[in-house]
Amino acid sequence: MAVTRSVLCFGLILFFFVLQRGVFGHVICPGCQAPFVRLDHGCYMYLFSNFTKSWSDAQAYCRSKYANLATITSQRENNMIVSYVRSKFPVSFSWWLGGNDMAQEGRWVWVGTKSVMTYTNWYPDQPDDSGGREDCLHLWQNYAHRWNDEWCGFAKNFICEQ
Template sequence: MLKLYTDYKTQCCFMDCQLYEFLYIKENKTWTEAQQYCREKHTDLVTVTNMKDMKRLIRNSPGSMKEAWIGLYDQTHGTRTWYWSLPGVEFDEREANWKHGEPNDAGTENCGIIWKHLQWGDVSCNRQTQFICYDGNDLYIYF
């Protein structure tokens, strides 16, 4: 049974009959705080491997989402190697959707963000912004 819930802080889309959901969280947090929130309440920060699902989520997001944390990070400090936060999922550069000129490694930009136009960037992990969680356990849609 599919249940619908209303929560002013989240927006979710049920994607292509898969047993997962994306939740757009309208709270400003650092990347680490966002990851902790997603892991405590859901599964993890979102892994972006399906642009069709991302387009649907962004199109249906409440308000005017300009950017959101995704589960992309680099902690190699020097050798640019990106990872997904979700354990067991490897980053594939062929699936990347970097904005032209990104990642640009300006300062200490080790965390990934997605903008409304669906392109990615690297920004400081200490920046506070909204984020997208992934939940692979429930069959709920939040509006």
């Protein structure tokens, strides 16, 4: 009986440790479930994605995790995401975000809520719909960590947010 109780106590301690620390050793705050971690007020997939997909496939992947491609609604949130990306991925990167103007050219909305973007962080002269086929939003290091519109079929890393 004493051995069973010890094993049970150890199991409960281990369970609560994993619950608090998350699968990857990062503190999981209330409201975020692994593999998501809290950054400021949002839950973002830990290390974002380490593989590439088209915008639509990235959104489908996020949905499979009960999330959407990330929505950025303030300069503070944008700065926080850029800071995190720069610290974890110091090499060149391009990340799909949840914005698009697929339904109506020039009317940028967030995929999760279908709400029109009120905050933007476009690189100068963007969005430009180059070639008449750029309908998806990405964050691009080459554009000083600002936003750019891009052809949705390109394979890029992506950021999921719950």
